[in-house]
Amino acid sequence: MSLRKPPLPRLLLNNISCMRNAQQILRHVNATVHDGGALVLMGTNGSGKTTFLRMLAGFSKPSAGQTPSKRSSQSSTMFSGLKSLEGKMGNSLPALELMGLGRLAKELSMGQRKRLQLARLLAIDRPIWLLDEPSVALDADGVKLLEYIIAEHRKKGGMVIVATHLPIEIEDATYLGLPPRFPRRMTSIDMLDRFNI
Numbered sequence: 001m002s003l004r005k006p007p008l009p010r011l012l013l014n015n016i017s018c019m020r021n022a023q024q025i026l027r028h029v030n031a032t033v034h035d036g037g038a039l040v041l042m043g044t045n046g047s048g049k050t051t052f053l054r055m056l057a058g059f060s061k062p063s064a065g066q067t068p069s070k071r072s073s074q075s076s077t078m079f080s081g082l083k084s085l086e087g088k089m090g091n092s093l094p095a096l097e098l099m100g101l102g103r104l105a106k107e108l109s110m111g112q113r114k115r116l117q118l119a120r121l122l123a124i125d126r127p128i129w130l131l132d133e134p135s136v137a138l139d140a141d142g143v144k145l146l147e148y149i150i151a152e153h154r155k156k157g158g159m160v161i162v163a164t165h166l167p168i169e170i171e172d173a174t175y176l177g178l179p180p181r182f183p184r185r186m187t188s189i190d191m192l193d194r195f196n197i
């Protein structure tokens with residue numbers, strides 16, 4: 001029998017709640033992720049996925065509970081590697097312009113821009129990936145590539161936290177479903193679905 005203790009989680013979210021504009025966006029969320037692990041936040045538009053990622057990145061603070069940024073020295077190592085890829089082209093555009101490729105980059109389709117963002121993600125080589133809707137605008141091959149680079153990153157001990165409203169295949173991921181924030185009014189499409197018309 002092995003006496004080795006299981007490794008401590010690198011990401012430990014303890015009863016997290018988050019307010020935005022005096023409204024409760026997240027309520028009592030708990031999650032743990034280990035090195036090489038993946039957390040997938042699923043939820044409809046407005047359910048709080050981006051808010052959750054921004055809080056993990058340290059851009060906003062939880063109104064209650066504990067995130068790694070409040071815990072010991074582990075957090076500083078964990079988040080020191082964080083680099084935002086927010087924005088269409090992020091800060092790669094000046095570099096592309098310098099190399100005479102700016103116009104080309106500006107003419108890319110949305111899916112191609114998404115691929116460029118993923119290429120930058122690989123190039124900067126960070127241990128923790130926070131990916132907000134990474135598969136939006138990608139074609140089927142692009143989604144497969146995304147799933148592949150996530151798997152390879154995890155094999156090297158990297159961690160991935162993905163927020164998505166679309167299905168994505170990530171092996172052994174922990175799935176966290178965020179409930180819709182406002183019960184939506186029924187649309188005619190919902191009614192057709194509900195009554196099987």
Ligand SMILES: Nc1ncnc2c1ncn2[C@@H]1O[C@H](COP(=O)(O)OP(=O)(O)O)[C@@H](O)[C@H]1O
Nearest residue numbers: 020021025043044045046047048049050051052
């Ligand atoms: N900058 C902001 N100021 C105030 N409220 C916001 C802001 N951004 C988002 N929200 C609100 O927070 C809720 C969650 O938004 P968000 O986290 O972007 O959802 P998701 O990413 O799941 O679509 C939404 O109801 C939205 O109206």
Ligand SMILES: [Mg+2]
Nearest residue numbers: 049050051132
């Ligand atoms: Mg979002």
